[in-house]
Amino acid sequence: MCWALPAGCGIHRQGRDGLLDPVVITAALVGAETTRDRNPNVPLSPPEIAAAAHDACQAGASVIHLHVRDAAGRPTQSREVFAETIALIRERCDAVVQVSTGGAVWMQAAERLQPVSLAPEMATLTCGTVNFGDDVFLNPFPLICEFAAAMRRHGVRPEIEVFDSGAVATAERLIGLGLVDAPLHFDLVMGVPGGMPATPRNLQCLVDSLPPGSTWTVAGIGRHQLPLGVLALVMGGHVRVGFEDNVYYARGVLAESNAQLVARIARIARELDRPVATPADARRILRLPAIRKEPD
Ligand code: KMH
Ligand code: ZN
Numbered sequence: 001m002c003w004a005l006p007a008g009c010g011i012h013r014q015g016r017d018g019l020l021d022p023v024v025i026t027a028a029l030v031g032a033e034t035t036r037d038r039n040p041n042v043p044l045s046p047p048e049i050a051a052a053a054h055d056a057c058q059a060g061a062s063v064i065h066l067h068v069r070d071a072a073g074r075p076t077q078s079r080e081v082f083a084e085t086i087a088l089i090r091e092r093c094d095a096v097v098q099v100s101t102g103g104a105v106w107m108q109a110a111e112r113l114q115p116v117s118l119a120p121e122m123a124t125l126t127c128g129t130v131n132f133g134d135d136v137f138l139n140p141f142p143l144i145c146e147f148a149a150a151m152r153r154h155g156v157r158p159e160i161e162v163f164d165s166g167a168v169a170t171a172e173r174l175i176g177l178g179l180v181d182a183p184l185h186f187d188l189v190m191g192v193p194g195g196m197p198a199t200p201r202n203l204q205c206l207v208d209s210l211p212p213g214s215t216w217t218v219a220g221i222g223r224h225q226l227p228l229g230v231l232a233l234v235m236g237g238h239v240r241v242g243f244e245d246n247v248y249y250a251r252g253v254l255a256e257s258n259a260q261l262v263a264r265i266a267r268i269a270r271e272l273d274r275p276v277a278t279p280a281d282a283r284r285i286l287r288l289p290a291i292r293k294e295p296d
Contacts (some may be wrong), residue, residue: 010239012251021285022277023269026063026217026237027056029258031244032075032104038256040248044069050088055259057093060266062282064089067100075104082115094279098122098159105135105140109143121288123151123159127167131194150178157288160186163195168209184215185286187240190228191221198224200231215285221245229265233274239265
């Protein structure tokens with residue numbers, strides 16, 4: 001059974017006939033900021049990341065949001081390391097691979113853009129500059145346009161990263177310029193110090209501001225991961241969990257693995273009568289080609 005939402009409730013409907021689609025769970029396995037000091041279970045090498053991707057998929061993830069690290073464990077946007085990691089993930093699961101073009105805050109645009117040339121199924125496209133803790137995550141409009149054009153050239157579906165509300169208007173500007181195709185898929189990242197605070201009211205406000213027909217995922221940072229994920233489940237959105245955003249299972253208790261965080265949100269989804277998307281469901285919901293292309 002799926003839920004049907006009443007008309008005019010201000011909540012995004014997804015799927016046919018107002019029924020909620022299965023929930024697409026994205027696993028953000030490592031990110032650029034999370035260190036082993038914060039959680040010793042963070043996967044770093046390509047084989048570790050591929051094993052974590054496999055386990056996350058078994059637990060219910062259908063999208064892998066991918067950052068990679070160099071041999072010393074530092075964030076890198078190296079095309080070669082992405083290619084190696086994607087190949088290892090492909091051997092082990094059929095999830096949609098979504099590469100990061102955000103990288104780390106100190107990286108230059110050309111460096112960040114490298115994995116897009118591998119023609120992955122998806123890549124992130126952050127639509128605005130934001131304070132990021134003590135740093136600045138720099139995304140001026142010309143950079144956003146350059147990244148969107150590269151994604152179009154390589155046939156990559158963007159996921160619009162929203163750290164603050166102005167990013168939605170910027171995404172609409174990209175639609176107007178013909179640089180991205182509507183309807184878009186958004187990731188609402190909430191709780192980064194300097195970005196949109198992670199409150200239910202802000203989530204509702206962001207969802208209400210999305211262009212008609214959009215799909216959306218919520219990525220709550222730190223302790224906000226679970227409550228915002230549960231809200232997204234009942235609002236008809238999708239959910240991102242994983243060590244990139246949160247290293248805890250509960251207050252003061254480190255998560256054992258990314259899969260543990262995926263399994264919990266999948267379990268809650270089923271309790272709420274929200275089926276968990278398979279990779280094939282995710283490709284339909286996120287408007288990706290049904291058959292994935294091998295990377296060049
Ligand atoms: N590491 C953050 C500065 C993305 O993946 O596109 C940016 C980030 C967003 O993680
Ligand atoms: Zn990321």
